[in-house]
Amino acid sequence: MTASRIATVEVPFEALVRELGAKRAIEFISEIRRKYGDSVVELRKATEKLTIEQIENEIKQLKKDEKA
Amino acid sequence: MEIADIASRGEITIVSSDYVKFEIEEIFDPLKRKDIKGFERTLSSANVTSSRQLTALARMFSGRCNLNSLDALHISAACVENADFLLTCDDEILHKRACIEKLAAEKGYRLKVRNPINYIRERQRRKNDSFADSNS
Numbered sequence: 001m002t003a004s005r006i007a008t009v010e011v012p013f014e015a016l017v018r019e020l021g022a023k024r025a026i027e028f029i030s031e032i033r034r035k036y037g038d039s040v041v042e043l044r045k046a047t048e049k050l051t052i053e054q055i056e057n058e059i060k061q062l063k064k065d066e067k068a
Numbered sequence: 069m070e071i072a073d074i075a076s077r078g079e080i081t082i083v084s085s086d087y088v089k090f091e092i093e094e095i096f097d098p099l100k101r102k103d104i105k106g107f108e109r110t111l112s113s114a115n116v117t118s119s120r121q122l123t124a125l126a127r128m129f130s131g132r133c134n135l136n137s138l139d140a141l142h143i144s145a146a147c148v149e150n151a152d153f154l155l156t157c158d159d160e161i162l163h164k165r166a167c168i169e170k171l172a173a174e175k176g177y178r179l180k181v182r183n184p185i186n187y188i189r190e191r192q193r194r195k196n197d198s199f200a201d202s203n204s
Contacts, residue, residue, distance in 0.1 A: 013102075013103055013105075013106020013107060013109075013110055014106060014109065014110050016106075017076075017110050021073070021076065022072040022073060022075065022076035022110065022111065023069045023070070023072050023073035023076070025072075026069045026072050026107065027069055029103050030069075042095070042096065043091055043094055043095065044136075044158070044160065046094040046096075047091065047094055047136070047137075047138045048136045048138075050136075050137055050138060051137050052123055052126055052127065052130070052137045052140070052141065054137075055087065055090060055137055055138055055141060056118055056123065058090060059086045059087070059089075059090050059118065062089070062090065062093060063086075
């Protein structure tokens with residue numbers, strides 16, 4: 001028996017907005033990705049212990065990485 | 069979704085910041101991260117970057133309202149950009165709304181904190197009131 005193969009197509013959100021409008025694009029993404037879970041809880045856990053200085057330093061590093 | 073629609077019609081301006089971008093980078097699921105980056109790029113038309121004024125204000129919000137650092141930075145970024153509303157689904161911030169709005173007003177900012185659903189309801193009510201006034 002052969003395993004099923006599923007093709008995926010990556011569509012940038014901006015392209016969806018152009019085609020569907022912002023409201024419908026968000027509805028569409030929400031419908032197909034219900035598995036996401038609670039973003040607020042996830043992000044709070046990831047960031048609650050950081051100090052202002054640590055956040056500022058990480059942002060500087062992100063900007064450096066973007067330029068590189 | 070309603071807010072995205074209002075923003076795409078140009079009726080409101082959505083402000084982003086380096087702190088929003090930083091928080092998006094912390095999203096674990098790569099697909100979700102990509103989608104949220106897309107939302108942020110598409111819907112926001114202004115970006116707030118770090119400044120001494122902003123971090124000093126964040127320290128005040130953090131100390132007075134017992135907010136964690138990133139929440140305090142989000143709120144300060146909204147103040148510095150003279151935003152009217154900070155919309156959030158985060159109960160930790162919403163519970164401290166009175167303190168945040170009081171300190172913002174003391175510092176000369178007009179920021180209000182709202183749950184997006186309540187914001188839409190208030191907006192609709194204001195629209196209905198002004199329509200009724202103009203017809204009376």
